[in-house]
Amino acid sequence: MVSSLFSVDDQAQAIWVYLEHTDGNLENVSLEMLSEGRVLADQMGWPLVALLLGHGIEDMCQEAFTYGADQVSLAEHKLLEDFTIEGYTSVVYQILLQSKPSVVLLGATHNGRDLAGRLAVRLRTGLNADCTGLRINPDTGVLICEVSGFGGGVLALIEMQSHRPQMATVRPGVFSLREITAVPSETIVRPSFNIQPKDIYTKYIERFGGGDRIDLTGSPVLVAGGRGIDGDFQMLETLAQLLNGEVGATRPPVDDGYIERERQIGQTGVVCSPKLAVCCGISGAFHFVVGIEKADTVIAINKDAKAPIFDHADYCIVADVKQIVPQLIDALK
Amino acid sequence: MHPLNIIVCLKVVPKSEEIMVNTETMAIIREGVRSEINPPDMNALEMALTLKDRYGGQVALLSMGPASFENYLRVGLSVGADHAYLLSDPLFAGADTLATTYTLAQGIIKLGGVDVVLCGEESADGATGQVPAGIAEWLNIGQLSMLSNLELDLTRRVGRGRRDIKGGYEIVEVPLPCVVSVQTACNEPRFINFERNPWAFSDARVITWNAADLEANFECIGLRGSPTIVTGLAEADDRDRRHEYIEGTAHEIAQKLAALLENLLEGV
Numbered sequence: 026m027v028s029s030l031f032s033v034d035d036q037a038q039a040i041w042v043y044l045e046h047t048d049g050n051l052e053n054v055s056l057e058m059l060s061e062g063r064v065l066a067d068q069m070g071w072p073l074v075a076l077l078l079g080h081g082i083e084d085m086c087q088e089a090f091t092y093g094a095d096q097v098s099l100a101e102h103k104l105l106e107d108f109t110i111e112g113y114t115s116v117v118y119q120i121l122l123q124s125k126p127s128v129v130l131l132g133a134t135h136n137g138r139d140l141a142g143r144l145a146v147r148l149r150t151g152l153n154a155d156c157t158g159l160r161i162n163p164d165t166g167v168l169i170c171e172v173s174g175f176g177g178g179v180l181a182l183i184e185m186q187s188h189r190p191q192m193a194t195v196r197p198g199v200f201s202l203r204e205i206t207a208v209p210s211e212t213i214v215r216p217s218f219n220i221q222p223k224d225i226y227t228k229y230i231e232r233f234g235g236g237d238r239i240d241l242t243g244s245p246v247l248v249a250g251g252r253g254i255d256g257d258f259q260m261l262e263t264l265a266q267l268l269n270g271e272v273g274a275t276r277p278p279v280d281d282g283y284i285e286r287e288r289q290i291g292q293t294g295v296v297c298s299p300k301l302a303v304c305c306g307i308s309g310a311f312h313f314v315v316g317i318e319k320a321d322t323v324i325a326i327n328k329d330a331k332a333p334i335f336d337h338a339d340y341c342i343v344a345d346v347k348q349i350v351p352q353l354i355d356a357l358k
Numbered sequence: 359m360h361p362l363n364i365i366v367c368l369k370v371v372p373k374s375e376e377i378m379v380n381t382e383t384m385a386i387i388r389e390g391v392r393s394e395i396n397p398p399d400m401n402a403l404e405m406a407l408t409l410k411d412r413y414g415g416q417v418a419l420l421s422m423g424p425a426s427f428e429n430y431l432r433v434g435l436s437v438g439a440d441h442a443y444l445l446s447d448p449l450f451a452g453a454d455t456l457a458t459t460y461t462l463a464q465g466i467i468k469l470g471g472v473d474v475v476l477c478g479e480e481s482a483d484g485a486t487g488q489v490p491a492g493i494a495e496w497l498n499i500g501q502l503s504m505l506s507n508l509e510l511d512l513t514r515r516v517g518r519g520r521r522d523i524k525g526g527y528e529i530v531e532v533p534l535p536c537v538v539s540v541q542t543a544c545n546e547p548r549f550i551n552f553e554r555n556p557w558a559f560s561d562a563r564v565i566t567w568n569a570a571d572l573e574a575n576f577e578c579i580g581l582r583g584s585p586t587i588v589t590g591l592a593e594a595d596d597r598d599r600r601h602e603y604i605e606g607t608a609h610e611i612a613q614k615l616a617a618l619l620e621n622l623l624e625g626v
Contacts, residue, residue, distance in 0.1 A: 280397075353619075
């Protein structure tokens with residue numbers, strides 16, 4: 026086996042969280058990882074370090090402290106203004122090799138996955154993708170990652186013994202946000218790194234933003250549709266509006282183009298923890314169920330009495346969703 | 359300017375809806391489960407064939423797995439690919455992301471002269487989405503992720519792609535060669551071409567390479583080359599739910615449900 030660039034013997038006992046930001050705001054998934062990282066850091070007595078790259082972004086450090094960071098490792102440079110995979114991989118790599126943290130967590134966003142995938146290869150270490158749970162063995166300091174990628178109701182526990190850092194990505198919505206009151210040391214460290222214009226070869230030609238950002242993870246109510254609604258998301262939209270919620274979907278209607286991918290719930294979509302999830306015409310495959318498992322209350326409507334979704338529901342309605350939902354909309358009005 | 363060389367990485371996965379788990383042994387039941395080409399990879403193949411239609415050149419399929427994967431590669435040949443390569447060796451088994459991306463990168467190096475490596479967004483079984491970035495890193499080339507569209511400028515040797523971002527899109531350019539991951543369902547994969555079938559399913563050769571053919575470092579492949587180990591399987595937390603059935607006519611159910619919802623959402 027090929028060893029990683031630094032070993033268990035060289036590692037610094039610390040948990041690092043890579044912070045992602047858009048338009049001057051830290052992403053929720055970054056704050057969620059800080060919140061969970063704080064718990065792990067307290068258990069181990071290790072520092073929690075937030076890694077922040079960009080340009081003119083020092084203001085964001087305060088929020089990192091609010092969510093539990095002891096220290097922010099801040100890398101600012103004009104060439105880091107936009108995320109480029111080559112620029113960010115190079116700088117994060119240099120900083121990690123200086124500090125040699127035991128654990129590095131990144132969000133399982135598009136850029137986070139790309140960065141994690143590159144870094145793990147460059148550092149010759151392992152990467153546990155899309156973890157749904159993290160803990161650290163108090164005796165050995167080994168990170169134990171819970172991963173639910175095996176298609177059934179099974180969680181796999183994955184760890185690495187001899188490779189460092191122990192890298193993991195975490196999907197948005199998996200961990201809860203926790204602000205802290207007792208503020209730890211609040212230190213900002215500016216590590217040295219080298220970056221040159223010739224290192225950057227990704228060019229942004231055009232960027233169009235400003236549309237509505239769909240973020241299901243923050244919605245208290247979700248009305249989700251599966252194959253059984255035959256693409257009638259208009260009906261669910263009406264119901265969602267009456268309940269002040271958002272519409273979500275399983276993968277098939279998304280793949281079939283009935284609804285935006287940002288609305289996909291589950292293992293390959295978002296993991297949500299709403300107060301209420303109303304599942305309409307959804308069979309309840311495990312891939313979907315992991316996305317609503319944290320809902321306070323689940324209501325399921327499906328005409329197939331044997332649909333597995335009923336195993337995961339508080340209120341079960343065995344009926345045709347296309348009959349029930351319109352009548353429910355009338356009743357609520 | 360050489361003809362355009364495209365490689366599409368294909369994974370063969372068990373059909374996700376057929377996978378069951380033996381809850382006593384915590385093992386995945388593989389018997390009787392049919393396999394298929396990872397559906398997102400079909401979107402990558404479609405993008406490759408669209409590029410070939412527009413710019414000419416050739417499309418090669420690259421997969422890692424047992425000899426039984428050969429027939430799935432033949433499906434890809436029927437759909438429109440020109441060549442198929444299968445990296446197959448018991449020594450490749452048990453590979454995690456690091457070892458898998460190393461092995462695929464070795465295959466791409468052996469093929470030589472590639473301009474674009476296309477991958478699906480993620481696999482339906484593992485769903486880690488980390489493979490394209492890993493391949494790009496081993497090859498030390500650029501990458502474009504989650505593209506819904508790709509255009510090439512073969513004179514300037516660049517690839518320019520469009521990808522969706524929150525609330526909009528961006529157009530990004532990198533030099534060739536590059537690795538591209540393709541957004542799932544961004545295109546409509548073409549079907550098997552019956553005219554190509556006699557060639558695809560019998561005359562065509564699927565070239566198989568083992569670890570020695572790839573001149574792979576044996577320390578970097580399969581289980582040996584994988585830093586991560588699965589140390590346990592546990593049943594997913596089954597949250598206690600009430601499992602209360604609401605019954606009656608559609609009208610009665612709707613009334614009960616409306617009352618329940620008002621109750622549940624009080625104060626939200």
